Structure formats: structure tokens, C-alpha cells
Amino acid sequence: MKRWHRYALGLSLGLATGGALAWHATGTGFRQGSVHNGVWSTSLGYGTKSGDALTRAAVARRGLLALPQTETVYWAASTDSQGAPLDGSCTYRLSGRAIDSRWWSVTLYDAEGYLMANKANIWSFSSASLGKGDGPDWRVTISPDAPDGGHWLPSVRGKSFELTLRMYNPGAAFRANMAGAPLPVLVKEACA
């Protein structure tokens, strides 16, 4: 093999490997947030000039036009409390109390970050979904079929999914302790 062949091979392999690793990393960037709280994770760098190159590229790919955490905190969950990937064929219980923000919502996306069609045309559960009968504690069932009663966030049978918890105008107390603040708890109840 000639000398320039070796260099060409090294450069090609290096470029391809570095590029492929970067692309793979941007696809999992939301799971590698710098703040973790239960099943949820987030980064303090979304949308800011201080965000590192990987965070910026990951947000561009999986959450373009995200607001900085001073305005909105975006929590992502792709596994249940036991660490298993979220499965649209299973039934989950998501429960919690009041969340320290002006408004909050939990939205269900596919693994690429897009809404999935369902017969109920329901893609999120928010603070506006709560009624007078909910009291301080609330609970929503995430499942492919409607539960017998209570709030429902439909999943799609056979499809993995991710959840995004948005907190608009988070409270000062919450922002001072994001890793320890109370957030909704996600528990798998059964799988079909």
C-alpha cells in the first residue's frame, strides 16, 4: 500500500467515525441532560449561548426552538422507574401533585420526537386538564386503550415512546433545586 493510500484511509475512517459518533450522540442528547430527577432529565444549556456544541446540535435535532430554562424547563423521559424503555403496549401510571410553574404539560412523542396519531386525538395532559374533582393529587393513565375512568394519555400499541414535561415560567424555589424538586412519578403497571 502506498503512503498516500494509508493517509487517505486514515483520514476517511477518522472523518466517518467522528461524524457517525456525533450524529449518534445528537440522537440521544436529551437523555444525557446534566440534571436528573427520577425518570426525568434536562439540560441547563438548551437555547443558550453557553450550550456546548453537542447540546446545541441535539436540541436542533430533537427539540429545535426550545426556550432557555429561565423561561421553560423541558424534562424528557424515555424509561420507566425501573429503567425499561417506554413501551406503547404497556400501561403506565403517571401521578403527582401541583408542579411549581405557571403552567405545565406532559406530551407523548414517538422515538423521533413527533406526535403519534390516536383515535382520541389526545397528545398531552396539562395543568389545564385538571378538574375540581382532582384535588391536590392527580393521576393519568398512559395506555393504548382508554381506562375505565380518570385521565388518559393514549400511547400506540407496538410503538416505543418518550414523554416531555414542559414547565412554563418555573418557580424560583423549583429552579433552586431542580434535581430534588417533586416531579410526576411514572410507574409501569402492566403490559399486554
Next chain:
Amino acid sequence: MKTWLGPVAAALLAGVAGWYGVLALSTFGLMEAAIQRVSQDYGMNTMRYGTLPTPTNQPIVRPSPDLAYSTCPYDLAKGPVLVSVTPVPGRYTSLSVFDARTDVAFVRNDLQAGGKPFDVVLAREGQAVPAGKEVVRLGYDRGIALIRLLLNAPGEIEALDTIRRQSTCRSLGG
């Protein structure tokens, strides 16, 4: 073996270049793709009042189905752009300005604005701007100004559409 030391070193350097190259291309490329998508119907420097995101209407990844998005894809090449925002009373409304690198250059919500309309001029360094206007200086020509309007239920959009359409953007260039 010595004959491979140089190529291996070159491979490592190329790997670092590939890593950062793809990150930069992802950032600028995906933002430009988003600008192209939201400008394809009405062009640049014009507010597009989007319908609520659904599985068949997702111009941007990870949209919130609870928000009505109005987008102004801007281009400062021919001059500054004026963005006028009219908050909807009692509803979370915010303006955020993103540059070509996806950085947020400006954010203001309805509470910070005291619930009142406000204007912001987007401009490059050195561009002349109207006196008395709040100015956001940007490092790139192109980007997206985005207005989020929170709905308690999808059906609210019809009642709130008239007031949200009072928010506009337009070029101040020649």
C-alpha cells in the same frame, strides 16, 4: 508499524474534525431547514399563523399540541425586521428570537410585558434602526422569531385567532 503512525494520527485528527463538523452542520443545517419549511408558503419577514400541531401538522420537531405557534422567518440581509407582539389577555404568550445557530437572542412573555403590546427590531451590527425602538442585535442574517400562545383547549383557537393575528413582522429595509 512505523509506517502507520502518521495515518493513525491523521485518523484521530480527522475524527475530531468529523465530530465537530457534523455537530456544526446539524445545528446550522437543521435550523436552515426549519426556516425553509416555515417560509415556503408566505416567504420571509412575514408572520405565519400556524394551526395547532397534530400528527399531520408538525413543521418543527417536538411541537406542543397545547400551543398555537406564530412564526416569522426573518432575513436581515436587506435591513432590520420589526416584530410587533400583541399578547392575548390571560394567556401565556411569548416572543422568542432564534438565530441561525439556534441560540436564543431574546425572550419576553406577556407577564414581563405587563400584558401590553410591544415592538422589537431585529438588526445586524451597524444597521440603522428607528429611534426609540428596542433593538436585538444578531450575529447572523437568518433565523426565526416565534410567538407561543398557550391554549387551555384546542377549541379556544377560533376565539383567540383574531387577537393573535395582530402580532406581525415586516422588513424595514428598502
